[in-house]
Amino acid sequence: MTVRSLARQAALTLGLPVAMIALWWVVSANSTSIFWPPLSEIVEAFPETWTWDRIVNSVVPSVVRLLTGYTIAVVVGVAAGTAIGLSRNVRAFCEPSMEFFRAIPPPVLVPIIALFTGYTGATAKIVTIALGCLWPVLLNTVEGVRGLDEVQLDTARCYRFRTRSRLIHVVLRGASPQISTGARQALSIGVILMVVSELFGANSGLGADIVQFQRSFAIPQMWTGIIMLGLIGVVLSAIFRIVENRALAWYYGLRRADRGA
Amino acid sequence: MGATLTAPSQTVTRPIRTRRAGRLRDTVLGILGLAVVVLVIELLPRVGVVDSRFLPPASEMLATLWDQLGEPSFWTALGDTLRGWAIGLAIAMVAGVAVGIVVGSIPLLRAITASTVEFLRPIPSVALIPLVVLIYGSQPQSALILVVYASFWQVLVQVLYGVADVDPVVRDTAHSYRFSRRAIVRTVIWPTALPYVVTGFRLAAAVALILEITAELIIGVPGLGQRIGVAQSSGAVSLTYALVIVVGLVGITVNLFARVVERRALRWHSSVRREIA
Numbered sequence: 001m002t003v004r005s006l007a008r009q010a011a012l013t014l015g016l017p018v019a020m021i022a023l024w025w026v027v028s029a030n031s032t033s034i035f036w037p038p039l040s041e042i043v044e045a046f047p048e049t050w051t052w053d054r055i056v057n058s059v060v061p062s063v064v065r066l067l068t069g070y071t072i073a074v075v076v077g078v079a080a081g082t083a084i085g086l087s088r089n090v091r092a093f094c095e096p097s098m099e100f101f102r103a104i105p106p107p108v109l110v111p112i113i114a115l116f117t118g119y120t121g122a123t124a125k126i127v128t129i130a131l132g133c134l135w136p137v138l139l140n141t142v143e144g145v146r147g148l149d150e151v152q153l154d155t156a157r158c159y160r161f162r163t164r165s166r167l168i169h170v171v172l173r174g175a176s177p178q179i180s181t182g183a184r185q186a187l188s189i190g191v192i193l194m195v196v197s198e199l200f201g202a203n204s205g206l207g208a209d210i211v212q213f214q215r216s217f218a219i220p221q222m223w224t225g226i227i228m229l230g231l232i233g234v235v236l237s238a239i240f241r242i243v244e245n246r247a248l249a250w251y252y253g254l255r256r257a258d259r260g261a
Numbered sequence: 262m263g264a265t266l267t268a269p270s271q272t273v274t275r276p277i278r279t280r281r282a283g284r285l286r287d288t289v290l291g292i293l294g295l296a297v298v299v300l301v302i303e304l305l306p307r308v309g310v311v312d313s314r315f316l317p318p319a320s321e322m323l324a325t326l327w328d329q330l331g332e333p334s335f336w337t338a339l340g341d342t343l344r345g346w347a348i349g350l351a352i353a354m355v356a357g358v359a360v361g362i363v364v365g366s367i368p369l370l371r372a373i374t375a376s377t378v379e380f381l382r383p384i385p386s387v388a389l390i391p392l393v394v395l396i397y398g399s400q401p402q403s404a405l406i407l408v409v410y411a412s413f414w415q416v417l418v419q420v421l422y423g424v425a426d427v428d429p430v431v432r433d434t435a436h437s438y439r440f441s442r443r444a445i446v447r448t449v450i451w452p453t454a455l456p457y458v459v460t461g462f463r464l465a466a467a468v469a470l471i472l473e474i475t476a477e478l479i480i481g482v483p484g485l486g487q488r489i490g491v492a493q494s495s496g497a498v499s500l501t502y503a504l505v506i507v508v509g510l511v512g513i514t515v516n517l518f519a520r521v522v523e524r525r526a527l528r529w530h531s532s533v534r535r536e537i538a
Contacts, residue, residue: 013376020377035396092287093294100295103512105471107478108486108505111493115501116315188383192471195387199479207387214391222395226388233383 037220042227045220050228054209062205063232065122066194069129073190074183077134081141081179082171091142102139106132106189107196114200125197132193133186140182144175177251180244187240191233206232317499326503335488342473342484342511345401349408350469357413357465358458361420366450371421382418386411386472394480401483404476411472412465419464423457424450459526463519470515474508485511 025039050059084090109128110119117124148171156170172179198207210225245252299319306313329335364370386407393403427450435449477486485508492500 012372016373016377092290096291097294097298100509103516104509105474107475108489108508111489111501114493115498191385192387195385196475210391214395222391229388230384233385234380237383
């Protein structure tokens with residue numbers, strides 16, 4: 001029984017992807033179009049293109065820049081968001097300005113940062129990613145802190161929690177579902193900016209490599225680059241979900257209990 | 262006893278006055294905040310903290326912006342951006358809602374597609390940039406593909422959540438009364454899914470603008486983003502900032518527009534009714 005349900009699950013999960021890849025394989029098999037090379041060629045090109053060397057020299061630096069910028073954005077966003085969210089006056093003071101900065105599409109930051117420093121070093125790229133990821137984290141933290149249960153805050157005060165433990169256990173924990181929503185939005189913006197920053201000041205990194213392939217009409221290689229980016233996106237969002245499920249286990253449990261499921 | 266009697270009257274009379282006064286104060290504080298930001302941007306280069314070749318004073322940015330308002334080419338660019346955004350968003354909405362309702366209301370289809378949706382969704386749409394450049398170059402189609410791809414997933418996932426949220430009792434009731442398939446979609450699924458559809462619309466509207474501007478900036482599709490790129494590389498610093506301000510204003514307008522649509526579409530829904538009351 002369990003074997004059968006497991007097999008069923010596997011068939012459901014893998015069925016469509018396998019079918020689609022098969023379809024892609026068959027349809028593109030005799031393709032002579034330069035844009036859509038046969039899938040077999042792309043698969044062949046993959047191991048040749050993404051050698052260990054190349055992964056270390058362009059994929060790893062890209063991902064490191066992404067994670068550095070992202071981490072900065074989350075730390076700054078949560079800290080500033082908590083400070084802003086806790087005081088009504090500060091919130092009212094900052095809100096319209098924040099709305100404006102959030103409304104600027106993050107890729108537009110690239111030319112502005114390029115004005116300051118040129119756009120060659122890693123710092124400019126990290127700053128771009130951090131600035132772009134900051135707003136969703138910041139605004140969601142503000143919302144989360146604002147939505148805290150007054151009773152809990154008062155209770156913590158009555159029991160004379162220290163400021164530090166009140167911040168950690170009541171404020172941050174209470175706002176954490178919202179913070180995590182913001183962090184998830186920020187992650188996909190971060191991936192976009194990682195690529196955009198490399199397309200713009202193309203010198204090194206995964207995005208730069210893909211552009212290089214495209215300009216030299218190495219089309220199967222370009223496709224492997226696109227697939228590589230896709231895989232990175234999928235892996236990052238899977239890791240995020242695992243971390244989130246751990247950190248917010250209490251919240252999901254609470255919600256399930258609320259719904260009586 | 263006396264306390265419980267006086268408490269309600271307090272809660273009825275006090276909040277209305279304080280709420281209105283509070284809102285006015287919030288607005289004043291907000292305008293003050295914006296003024297401080299503008300002042301800081303004005304002063305930083307004037308005092309010499311930041312080189313004015315990198316960050317011109319706010320007054321200079323605004324003057325350039327004012328000049329731009331008289332240029333026909335500026336309005337053409339703005340129109341190009343808005344058109345690309347609107348067409349892409351419309352296609353993504355129609356496709357996302359249609360696919361979402363069909364897939365969401367057929368359990369087998371939903372089970373089969375779940376993994377694929379989860380896989381395709383996080384693929385950053387910018388990864389498609391090299392491909393669309395190759396096929397369409399800097400024509401508007403390039404931007405359109407990116408915009409549609411990126412915003413489609415936002416809508417689809419929301420619609421799938423929405424359809425899954427339909428109360429099973431209501432659905433079974435409709436089934437036992439032998440509602441036709443169309444009637445079920447119209448009277449049972451659609452009202453439940455609508456709030457999610459609207460959320461999807463709001464998210465997609467913002468994402469579509471990001472991708473439209475990105476495509477203009479990087480690929481050179483005509484529009485505001487392209488002009489920002491040109492201004493930056495030709496060293497027209499205050500023009501660069503002026504155009505970024507315009508893009509920010511467009512972003513705010515898009516957000517406000519999405520919120521108005523939300524109010525309209527969900528006039529009957531308790532979340533909006535509570536907010537207005």
